[in-house]
Amino acid sequence: EDQVTQSPEALRLQEGESSSLNCSYTVSGLRGLFWYRQDPGKGPEFLFTLYSAGEEKEKERLKATLTKKESFLHITAPKPEDSATYLCAGTNFGNEKLTFGTGTRLTIIP
């Protein structure tokens, strides 16, 4: 059974303090690994798709990386507006369904 596990559950950082969020997956035949950002009371917003080990993608202060077993979302010099829940999800070649992790709730303190 496909499984996606995110850690930590919650992370509090000072503004400017860089860190990483982890997403480990056991998805047989990974087709794609997705990162989303979710603000309270809103739907998730797409950030990145990663398809193969070694791939990296960047957007502003965020960089996503992928290995054969896990993905990291690195946040560099975060600002309070980066506070949100970050969700990771994987899909395999066998079906059209995404398996989601439970998310990391990130709080950036000014």
Place this chain on the structure above:
Amino acid sequence: DGGITQSPKYLFRKEGQNVTLSCEQNLNHDAMYWYRQDPGQGLRLIYYSQIVNDFQKGDIAEGYSVSREKKESFPLTVTSAQKNPTAFYLCASNRDGASPLHFGNGTRLTVT
């Protein structure tokens, strides 16, 4: 602007009543999905549809029903058979299984 519209944002119902949540998209996507989100749990798939007039059960379909009569619309009915219906419901769409999902802003359903 293209996107997904869910309505209403908040919905209150008495136990035993069926309720229908609306989802409309103007992204011209073939596939549409309904997810349920509960605190401390990942998004769980209720139903999905890859083409008009066809849909499949997801992981937690019991107590729910859907229809897909038009490409743009994928309404979800929460029936009285759903044992724990209070949750945040999210509708999503994508072009195909490898593409990112686009989400609506959700409907928060409270059943008392």
